[in-house]
Amino acid sequence: xxxxxxxxxxxxxxxxxxxxxxxxxxxxxxxxxxxxxxxxxxxxxxxxxxxxxxxxxxxxxxxxxxxxxxxxxxxxxxxxxxxxxxxxxxxxxxxxxxxxxxx
Amino acid sequence: xxxxxxxxxxxxxxxxxxxxxxxxxxxxxxxxxxxxxxxxxxxxxxxxxxxxxxxxxxxxxxxxxxxxxxxxxxxxxxxxxxxxxxxxxxxxxxxxxxxxxxxxxxxxxxxxxxxxxxxxxxxxxxxxxxxxxxxxxxxxxxxxxxxxxxxxxxxxxxxxxxxxxxxxxxxxxxxxxxxxxxxxxxxxxxxxxxxxxx
Amino acid sequence: xxxxxxxxxxxxxxxxxxxxxxxxxxxxxxxxxxxxxxxxxxxxxxxxxxxxxxxxxxxxxxxxxxxxxxxxxxxxxxxxxxxxxxxxxxxxxxxxxxxxxxxxxxxxxxxxxxxxxxxxxxxxxxxxxxxxxxxxxxxxxxxxxxxxxxxxxxxxxxxxxxxxxxxxxxxxxxxxxxxxxxxxxxxxxxxxxxxxxxxxxxxxxxxxxxxxxxxxxxxxxxxxxxxxxxxxxxxxxxxxxxxxxxxxxxxxxxxxxxxxxxxxxxxxxxxxxxxxxxxxxxxxxxxxxxxxxxxxxxxxxxxxxxxxxxxxxxxxxxxxxxxxxxxxxxxxxxxxxxxxxxxxxxxxxxxxxxxxxxxxxxxxxxxxxxxxxxxxxxxxxxxxxxxxxxxxxxxxxxxxxxxxxxxxxxxxxxxxxxxxxxxxxxxxxxxxxxxxxxxxxxxxxxxxxxxxxxxxxxxxxxxxxxxxxxxxxxxxxxxxxxxxxxxxxxxxxxxxxxxxxxxxxxxxxxxxxxxxxxxxxxxxxxxxxxxxxxxxxxxxxxxxxxxxxxxxxxxxxxxxxxxxxxxxxxxxxxxxxxxxxxxxxxxxxxxxxxxxxxxxxxxxxxxxxxxxxxxxxxxxxxxxxxxxxxxxxxxxxxxxxxxxxx
Numbered sequence: 009x010x011x012x013x014x015x016x017x018x019x020x021x022x023x024x025x026x027x028x029x030x031x032x033x034x035x036x037x038x039x040x041x042x043x044x045x046x047x048x049x050x051x052x053x054x055x056x057x058x059x060x061x062x063x064x065x066x067x068x069x070x071x072x073x074x075x076x077x078x079x080x081x082x083x084x085x086x087x088x089x090x091x092x093x094x095x096x097x098x099x100x101x102x103x104x105x106x107x108x109x110x111x
Numbered sequence: 112x113x114x115x116x117x118x119x120x121x122x123x124x125x126x127x128x129x130x131x132x133x134x135x136x137x138x139x140x141x142x143x144x145x146x147x148x149x150x151x152x153x154x155x156x157x158x159x160x161x162x163x164x165x166x167x168x169x170x171x172x173x174x175x176x177x178x179x180x181x182x183x184x185x186x187x188x189x190x191x192x193x194x195x196x197x198x199x200x201x202x203x204x205x206x207x208x209x210x211x212x213x214x215x216x217x218x219x220x221x222x223x224x225x226x227x228x229x230x231x232x233x234x235x236x237x238x239x240x241x242x243x244x245x246x247x248x249x250x251x252x253x254x255x256x257x258x259x260x261x262x263x264x265x266x267x268x269x270x271x272x273x274x275x276x277x278x279x280x281x282x283x284x285x286x287x288x289x290x291x292x293x294x295x296x297x298x299x300x301x302x303x304x305x306x307x308x309x
Numbered sequence: 310x311x312x313x314x315x316x317x318x319x320x321x322x323x324x325x326x327x328x329x330x331x332x333x334x335x336x337x338x339x340x341x342x343x344x345x346x347x348x349x350x351x352x353x354x355x356x357x358x359x360x361x362x363x364x365x366x367x368x369x370x371x372x373x374x375x376x377x378x379x380x381x382x383x384x385x386x387x388x389x390x391x392x393x394x395x396x397x398x399x400x401x402x403x404x405x406x407x408x409x410x411x412x413x414x415x416x417x418x419x420x421x422x423x424x425x426x427x428x429x430x431x432x433x434x435x436x437x438x439x440x441x442x443x444x445x446x447x448x449x450x451x452x453x454x455x456x457x458x459x460x461x462x463x464x465x466x467x468x469x470x471x472x473x474x475x476x477x478x479x480x481x482x483x484x485x486x487x488x489x490x491x492x493x494x495x496x497x498x499x500x501x502x503x504x505x506x507x508x509x510x511x512x513x514x515x516x517x518x519x520x521x522x523x524x525x526x527x528x529x530x531x532x533x534x535x536x537x538x539x540x541x542x543x544x545x546x547x548x549x550x551x552x553x554x555x556x557x558x559x560x561x562x563x564x565x566x567x568x569x570x571x572x573x574x575x576x577x578x579x580x581x582x583x584x585x586x587x588x589x590x591x592x593x594x595x596x597x598x599x600x601x602x603x604x605x606x607x608x609x610x611x612x613x614x615x616x617x618x619x620x621x622x623x624x625x626x627x628x629x630x631x632x633x634x635x636x637x638x639x640x641x642x643x644x645x646x647x648x649x650x651x652x653x654x655x656x657x658x659x660x661x662x663x664x665x666x667x668x669x670x671x672x673x674x675x676x677x678x679x680x681x682x683x684x685x686x687x688x689x690x691x692x693x694x695x696x697x698x699x700x701x702x703x704x705x706x707x708x709x710x711x712x713x714x715x716x717x718x719x720x721x722x723x724x725x726x727x728x729x730x731x732x733x734x735x736x737x738x739x740x741x742x743x744x745x746x747x748x749x750x751x752x753x754x755x756x757x758x759x760x761x762x763x764x765x766x767x768x769x770x771x772x773x774x775x776x777x778x779x780x781x782x783x784x785x786x787x788x789x790x791x792x793x794x795x796x797x798x799x800x801x802x803x804x805x806x807x808x809x810x811x812x813x814x815x816x817x818x819x820x821x822x823x824x825x826x827x828x829x830x831x832x833x834x835x836x837x838x839x840x841x842x843x844x845x846x847x848x849x850x851x852x853x854x855x856x857x858x859x860x861x862x863x864x865x866x867x868x869x870x871x872x873x874x875x876x877x878x879x880x881x882x883x884x885x886x887x888x889x890x891x892x893x894x895x896x897x898x899x900x901x902x903x904x905x906x907x908x909x910x911x912x913x914x915x916x917x918x919x920x921x922x923x924x925x926x927x928x929x930x931x932x933x934x935x936x937x938x939x940x941x942x943x944x945x946x947x948x949x950x951x952x953x954x955x
Contacts, residue, residue, distance in 0.1 A: 011117045014219045016158070019121045021215040023128055023147075025208035030132035032204035032938045035194070038137055038183055040933075042144050046128060049151060049171065060158040067251060070160050071258050077163075077170050078270050082277035084175045088182045089284040095186050102194075103933045110931030203938050210945045218952060 016057035024050035037091055037101040041084075048080050117157060124150035135193075137183045141176055148172040162252040311364035313387050316352055316397075316440070319345040320432040327426035335422040339412055342425035346408040346432060350401040356389060357398055363389045366442060379501035386442040388506055391813040395665065395806075396439045396597055399672045400590050404432050406790035407585040410680050413787035414581055414687060424464055424579065431457035431586060438594050443504045444493045447598065451489070451558065454591050455482045461586065462578040474574035481571040485561020492554020496605065499547055507817060510604040517608035520545055552612030555602055556619075563595030563649045566623045570879055572646055576638040580683030583638060588645050588679050589672035596652045596668050600661040604817065607659065617657025617741065621748050624650025626877070628755035632762070633873040635866070636693050637682050640763050644719065645675055647752060651734050654745060660737030660834075662807075662814035667734050669810075670726040670801045674718035677794035681712040684787055685767070688780035695763060696865065700772040705782050709768055711791040716764055718798040720757040720849050726801025728842075733807065736834040736841040750848050757852025765860045773864065 027050060030043025052073045059069025095101055127150060130143040148171045155164035259267050323345040331338040355361045366386025374380030408428060415421040434453030441447035455478075463475030497503050499520070500513040524545045559565065564572040575587050586592070599606065599616070606613060627646035634640045648671050655664035686693055688705050702709040718725035721732065731753065739746035772778045782788075834841070859867060872878070930936075 011114055015117065015121075016154070018215065018219060019124070019154075021212060022125055025212045026125070026128040026132060028211065028941050029204040029208045032207065032934055032941065033197070033200050034132060035197070035934070036137060036188065038179065038186075038188075039132070039140055042140060042179060043132060045171075045175065046131065046144065046147065049148065052167075053151060053154060056155055056158050056160045056163060060160070067254050067258060070163055070251065070255055071263055073160070073163055074166065074255065074259070075263075075266060075270055077166060079273065081170050081175055082274050084178060085281050086277050086284070088178060089281040092182060092185065093284050101186055101188065106933065107931030109929070111926040111929045200934055200938070207938065207941045207945055210942075210949070214945060214949045214952065 013057055013061045017054060020050045020053040020057065023047075023053065035103050037094075037103055040103065041087055041091070045080065045084065048076065052076055113157070117154075120150050120153040120157070124154070137188050138180065141179050141183055144179075145172045145176045148176070159249075160251060161249065162255055311362070312352060313356065313361050313364045313389075316349055316356075316387075316436050317433060319348055320429040320436070324426045324429035324433065327422055327429065332420070332422035332426060335425075338422035338425045342429045343405075343408045343412065345429060346401070346405045349432065349436065350405045353394075353397045353401040357394045361389075363387050374501065379498065381497070381503065383443060383445045383503065385446055387440040388442045389440075390507060391809065391816070392597075392600060392665065393439050395669065395809060395813075397436070399593075399669055400432075400435050400439055403589045403672050403676050403794075404428075404435075404585060406793060407581050407589075407676065407680070410584070410683070410787050410790045411579075411581040413784050414683055415579065418579075420464075424461070427457055427461040427464065428581075428585070431461065431591070435590050435594065439597065442506055443502075444496065444602075445503050447505070448486075448489065448493060451486065451562065451594070454562075454586075454594060455479060455486070458482075458575070458586055458591060461582040462575045464578055464582070468577070470574075471577040474571070474577040478571040478575050481564075481568050482561045485557050485568050488554050488557025489561070490554075492551055492557060495547055495551040495554055499551060505601055510602070511817075514604040514608065517548060517605065520548065521608065549609040549612050552606050552609040553615060555605065556599070556612065556616050559595030559599050559653065560619070561595075562598075563592045563653065564623075564646055565595075565619050565650070565653060566626055567879075569623060569627065569646055570883060573639050573642045573876070576636070576642050580638065580679060580686060583642070584676045584679035584683065587642065588675040592645065592649055593652075593668050593672065596649065596656065596664055599653070599656045600665055603656070603661045606656070613657050613659065615657075617654050617738075617745060620650045620653030620655070620657055621738075621745050622650070623647070624654060624752045625748055625755070626650075628752045628759070630873050630876050631759045632755060633866075633868065633870050634759075635696055637685065637695050637698075637763065637767060638679075638693060640695075640759060641675070641678055641682060644756065644760065645671075647756060648675070648719075651731065651749065651752075654749065655734045655737050658737050658741035658745060660734070660740075662810040663730070663733045663737045665810045665813075666807050667730040669806050670718065670730040670798070673794055673801055674715045674725075674727055674798040677711060677791060677798055678715040678719065680787075680791055680794065681708055681715060684708040684783045684791065685712070685780075687783055687787070689776055692774075692776055695767045697774045698767040698772075698777050699770045699774075700768075700777060701780060702768040704780050707782060707788050708791070711788075711795045712768070713764065714795040714798055716760045718801070720760050720852070721753055721845060722849060723842075723846070724799075724802065726798050729802035729807065732841050732845055735845055736837075739841075740834040750844055753845055754848040754852045757849045758856045761853045761856035762860050765857060766863070770862055 024047050027043045027045075027047035030046065031040050034040050034043065055069045055073050055076070059067055059073075062069065091101065094106070098105060100106075124147050127143045127147040131140045131147065134140040134143060148167060152164040152167045152172075155161075155167060320342075323341040326341055327338045331341060352361065364387055366384040368382065368384045371382045371384075372378070372380055408425075411421075411424065411428065415424055418424065431454060434450045434457055437450030437453065438447055441450060459475045459479045462478055463472050465471045466475075493503065496513075500516055502509055502513070561568050572587060572592070576583055578587075606616070624647045627643045627650060631640050631643035631647065634643060648667070652664040652667050652671070655661070655667065685698070685701065685705070685708055688701075688708065689698065692698065714725070718727040721728045735746055735749050735753075738749050875881075928939075
């Protein structure tokens with residue numbers, strides 16, 4: 009069978025949905041963060057797929073992905089630093105213990 | 112041939128993704144995530160994004176996941192491995208995920224074959240449709256480089272600035288207060304306050 | 310600035326000064342109030358002499374005429390014509406005398422500063438009514454006299470009966486003023502102006518006759534036959550509504566039946582108040598207003614008939630009640646009602662000059678009577694029941710003589726002023742319809758009867774109580790106004806007031822310039838000595854004689870006519886039917902206001918908002934998972950709906 013754009017998009021969507029499930033389901037902060045990363049990567053796959061199937065052959069999608077990977081890396085660094093700082097204060101990474109912002 | 116590889120890599124990626132979210136052990140999750148990235152890079156190669164495949168493995172699987180593993184091992188997570196699963200939240204998450212997938216599937220379903228009608232509604236008919244993949248040349252690195260330093264030079268420079276800022280931010284965030292010599296336990300209390308107010 | 314504005318400004322400033330500060334310093338208050346009254350009187354003399362011109366009016370709003378809108382011009386101005394000059398002299402003159410009398414009468418009262426403030430507000434408002442150039446300005450000052458009447462009747466507000474009487478007066482007036490407002494609005498709609506200047510009224514009269522002839526030309530069938538037979542003049546209904554509306558204002562202010570109930574209760578106020586407001590000036594304001602708008606009134610013969618009937622009925626009604634009253638001030642109050650009935654009847658019988666003449670002389674002798682009664686009350690230390698007086702003619706002779714002069718003037722004994730004015734009124738009534746004349750004659754009999762009863766019981770015979778044994782004569786500050794008023798009552802018929810008003814009335818006729826002087830516009834009675842003077846004189850003598858024989862030397866009242874003594878049970882009737890109903894309605898509305906409007910709507914809305922807030926607060930669980938779930942759910946729904954919802 010021919011692999012068209014739709015297939016790649018469907019796969020990327022499935023990965024995105026799996027990432028979303030991880031964010032909602034897991035209680036460990038680090039796993040949640042990892043799932044968030046997975047959602048970003050799914051978006052990357054989508055972008056590359058579109059860039060590949062672009063009739064004019066432009067590589068703008070890939071340049072976009074380049075930047076996304078860079079920024080995602082920086083963001084992961086900062087986010088993990090925050091998690092570490094939070095762990096120092098609360099001695100926990102369970103998300104249900106971080107519930108002071110409530111009524 | 113192409114289809115075979117596509118299916119292998121995609122199913123591998125999906126299974127590893129599921130493993131990430133279903134695993135109790137955090138280290139195992141992190142390793143599975145690394146494998147997911149590897150499979151994704153394979154898909155990138157299939158999509159003729161060679162440069163990006165390499166970059167993905169280098170940065171995400173190589174640097175980001177290693178960082179994750181460092182932090183996982185830094186924090187003591189053994190107690191959480193035995194916590195019971197929350198059925199309610201799993202159900203909710205499944206609902207949302209299925210809803211999302213359903214939306215995407217329906218979108219893709221309404222577009223015949225190779226998203227021809229989608230492009231037809233958006234672009235003029237003189238432009239060839241998305242249907243077939245265009246011929247591939249292996250010098251995408253060259254082309255990306257050209258684009259980066261001509262059209263997208265501004266985001267490029269700003270991104271470098273952003274990485275600098277992130278570095279400084281991480282250093283500041285992880286700095287520990289200098290401990291006063293006597294009474295480490297007593298000094299823990301004020302340390303908590305200042306960390307909160309930081 | 311024109312000097313004429315001082316007529317209004319001086320009493321207003323005096324009252325404001327008293328309100329703000331001077332009520333704590335009674336002597337300064339007296340000086341301010343009496344001083345302003347005196348200056349106003351002098352300026353009024355100058356106005357009457359003709360040396361003060363009318364000032365330019367200050368325009369408040371002036372909308373020109375346009376399609377569907379008759380145009381409206383409301384201004385504050387002063388009208389100086391014969392009618393207003395005469396009334397102005399009465400108001401300021403009698404007002405000044407009452408002010409002087411009050412200095413003595415209220416000398417022992419601790420809050421006399423407030424009293425003089427009330428008197429000044431009254432002078433301001435009454436002068437405003439007299440000089441008003443348009444009905445809106447008149448209405449404004451109309452309410453002003455109502456307010457000052459309320460303040461002065463309820464002067465001794467700690468007394469519950471006084472406070473209740475003040476409320477009653479104000480409510481009665483307010484109800485009648487509603488009708489007055491309808492009359493003013495109808496007048497504006499029909500004539501396109503609210504101005505009551507004589508030239509303007511002449512134009513309105515012409516306009517009204519045109520409307521009438523238009524209506525009459527479109528008659529057909531039965532109504533045309535009636536018109537041709539001359540029995541009834543068909544009048545457009547709006548003209549009659551206008552006339553009756555304007556008359557309604559007079560009914561309230563001049564206490565005509567059925568709004569008469571407030572005037573006897575108004576005697577709860579101090580006696581100078583009764584003299585000034587409820588005898589000489591305020592209650593006469595209604596009659597003045599009728600005379601001022603006279604060219605409008607005659608546009609509706611049906612309206613004139615109603616006016617004459619109510620005036621006549623009030624006259625005899627009040628006279629009957631007065632026969633059985635025992636409070637000296639109430640007798641005088643009912644006699645005021647009766648005389649006002651005469652005046653209104655005169656207007657209704659096309660005799661505005663007769664009405665104004667009687668108004669003038671009535672101001673003199675009724676004020677005199679009230680002030681003299683005040684002197685008696687003061688002498689006997691606040692005793693008001695005539696059956697507890699007696700033998701006063703020897704002990705307070707000056708008061709007795711002045712009272713007697715007033716009484717003779719009231720009953721119509723020649724050569725006092727009341728004789729001439731009352732006979733003129735009766736002559737005009739006879740000219741219109743003999744029934745009015747005979748009722749008026751019978752009322753004159755009753756007037757003579759009850760006034761003689763009052764004189765005999767209060768001043769003659771033995772002293773009936775120890776207090777009456779030792780009265781003290783009033784100080785001169787109180788007796789000088791009495792003397793001045795008695796002089797006026799004596800000479801009132803001879804100084805040409807009658808011709809003054811007659812000239813005014815005829816000139817009004819000529820101002821309209823349309824009608825022949827055949828008695829249709831202003832009644833000019835035929836000279837018939839018997840009708841005009843003879844029969845009334847005989848009835849007066851009969852009344853005096855019968856009262857003398859009945860009451861001389863008695864210790865208690867031989868006549869016991871309960872229905873008269875209880876004022877035909879009118880107060881009870883109103884109380885049971887109107888007051889109770891209104892209070893029930895008021896408590897229903899109060900319940901609605903408290904429970905439904907305040908409780909349900911206002912508080913309900915507030916609690917609803919708070920409740921919604923409490924409900925939404927539950928979303929803030931602090932749980933990251935919940936937030937993430939809701940966020941992605943919302944996002945998914947949004948994307949789905951954007952793509953697939955049509």
